[in-house]
Amino acid sequence: MGSLFRSEEMALCQLFLQSEAAYACVSELGELGLVQFRDLNPDVNAFQRKFVNEVRRCDEMERKLRYLEKEIKKDGIPMLDTGESPEAPQPREMIDLEATFEKLENELREVNQNAEALKRNFLELTELKHILRKTQVFFDESVPTVYKSSGAYSSSKYRRYPQMADNQNEDEQAQLLGEEGVRASQPGQNLKLGFVAGVILRERLPAFERMLWRACRGNVFLRQAMIETPLEDPTNGDQVHKSVFIIFFQGDQLKTRVKKICEGFRATLYPCPEAPADRREMAMGVMTRIEDLNTVLGQTQDHRHRVLVAAAKNLKNWFVKVRKIKAIYHTLNLFNLDVTQKCLIAECWVPLLDIETIQLALRRGTERSGSSVPPILNRMQTFENPPTYNRTNKFTKAFQALIDAYGVASYREMNPAPYTIITFPFLFAVMFGDLGHGAIMALFGLWMIRKEKGLAAQKTDNEIWNIFFGGRYIIFLMGVFSMYTGLIYNDIFSKSLNIFGSHWHLSYNKSTVMENKFLQLSPKGDYEGAPYPFGMDPIWQVAGANKIIFHNAYKMKISIIFGVIHMIFGVVMSWHNHTYFRNRISLLYEFIPQLVFLLLLFFYMVLLMFIKWIKFAATNDKPYSEACAPSILITFIDMVLFNTPKPPPENCETYMFMGQHFIQVLFVLVAVGCIPVMLLAKPLLIMQARKQANVQPIAGATSDAEAGGVSNSGSHGGGGGHEEEEELSEIFIHQSIHTIEYVLGSVSHTASYLRLWALSLAHAQLAEVLWTMVLSIGLKQEGPVGGIVLTCVFAFWAILTVGILVLMEGLSAFLHTLRLHWVEFQSKFYKGQGYAFQPFSFDAIIENGAAAAEE
């Protein structure tokens, strides 16, 4: 039997590893990906395991690598991804890796701190430069403006609140005016005004100005100018807009107040000499220092870039190595430590066919570690259920995933996946059948297959795309089969191909055509006698009046035909399961009655369909003419209910063939007789076997062999009696549920396959609506405007065709096909109670690690 038709044979093995060689051996097994280790220390918590320190060290290394990765991405440096997978390092190499990562992290942190400090200095000097430049203008204007503005403020205040004017204000004004009049020419006048200069965020300036005015009662004078270029915030690198300001005031009291307000608004104050010569000198010094700082900053950034570029070359490899080391130590933690013999003991599930491969890997690991004691791999006997392992390739993986989504097969159970490879796309195509839509789908699948290496390497995180790409072979097959069923339905975007010439011919003359709005062709005179050789005759596509009636009759029949055959195929699969597991009771008293039930009722209905197709024709005389053709459904219902059929039309016979009544009664009775066999035979036989086992121990052993796999607990004597009773009642209940499910399921599942007809009808009608209401409107236009209209209409039609008919209808047909496989087909034979084989595999671990890192 091929590797996909049943799950692989699995063996539980015990592994003895020398302590020195254990790391290397587990590393080799991780590369291989064929061993599933069991946890031999389930009671030990994570922090008490032997290699917990090593795991912690790996976690720390991973954290440092993530920090490096973040810095690399921040600088936009491309990371080299060769796609190759380096081998897991030796344990002593771990120390080197730790030292390398430590050094890199420290170096990078130091560079970052230095860069931040330098940027802060740079910012301060830049701000000072702007202050020195802008304040030149302020001081040139300050002498005449101060008096004017100050006077204006006082006058304004005086006018607004005449009652509040006090002597002090009047005196001040008199003094100012008087002084101006008396000592206008004296240079010492300016020394009485103080000032502060600084930089503030532009958005804070209006509030700042209002606060100054209110707190100082209008006795200060504020001038500001914008710094045109944005400045960089050294903390987070953001660009901010700032303004230079200068505040003139009188007296120390105001000075203190002004400085507090500046501090509150987080303005930065800078010293600014009053004399122009001093300011010019300071500006030159600041420019020099700015240039020096720029040079140092540039060198610091260059150094950081070089460090990150060097790290980026190796970062992917380092991640892989660290993850492998961590995985190895995690696995070693599952083992038992034998202190006396200095070896580690492991238990693992392995595929039987691969034991030799695993032995070779272990030998390689031993040689690599330099140990002299070879590892020992012992096969153990076990009564546990092994994990289920189906060996797949890139083609079969998607189909296996469809089956596993429903349930993982029980160990060594028949795997539906090989048959699903064809039945799934085919049943999809029965619903989706359209040559044009199938071609679109097939081309899309083919494109993904042809480009699969490039597309797989991109590794996008778009979930929808990943699903499509994972199912590319399914999509391609669905498209190809849809093209075939589209040819049979003779349907390409709701139109027909007339390749062989219609086998229906017109015989009406012109006057008859002109007089009648509808004309029906007669099967007697207008039909050639043999059908269109491949697929549906194109006449039925243009027969607007009764096309659906004909298609419905045809598609309902093929739905039932394929459905019943699909179900019979499933029941036959259960025969394979019973023979493999040597379950003779199930083989005789479950499989046979199930098959008989299905054949005598539903397959008989299928035969009636074929008989009707062959025997009844419009060209025949009665009782086999079209008027006498009975309804299959009514015939079936009458058969099951033992009804007397209603009288047939004149000159017609009640039954389709001689002896039909007797056969139908016999079939129904036998089918109904199968139900108690399914229901009672197996539990009764098990009960009988147990009784015999209790009475005669030797005979009981024989009964066990014959029963095949039925475990016997009767040997425990009286104590087991109670347990037996419970088990028997459980067996009866289980068998009742199973039988009822099968019998009722046969009826409802047969009806369920009619969805093949329903989906097909809906798909065809939707395509026809798009033709009638969209594209044909464009085709009817004439002249140059018609060309433009047709272009727009075609674009609209194409979008709707792909969006609705291919994507939405395709998804709908896909889901219905999935249900037909999961429920209607697999319920006949599939238990699906296994658990998947999850080998220790570096590829899977690294893939999951990379996915987690992306999130």
Added chain:
Amino acid sequence: MGAAFFPVLFFTALWGGVGIAMPIMTPKGPHQNLIRCILMLTAACCWLFWLCCYMAQMNPLIGPKLKRDVVAMIGRSWNNPIVAG
């Protein structure tokens, strides 16, 4: 009986070739049984689908009902001219 000899023979031979001859000729390898299963299932499904469509039209019980413009189209395009008179 309304079946023509040639189409039945042709398509049965075609799908019989796919479902019987090609599995026999499948080269040995790890996937031989899988390929055989695929070929046989494909042949069985496609042949049965074709057969049902063919048999459904062998002995039609009703004829197509056509509109006047469809009749005119058939007369012009399908080499089936309408008789004058």
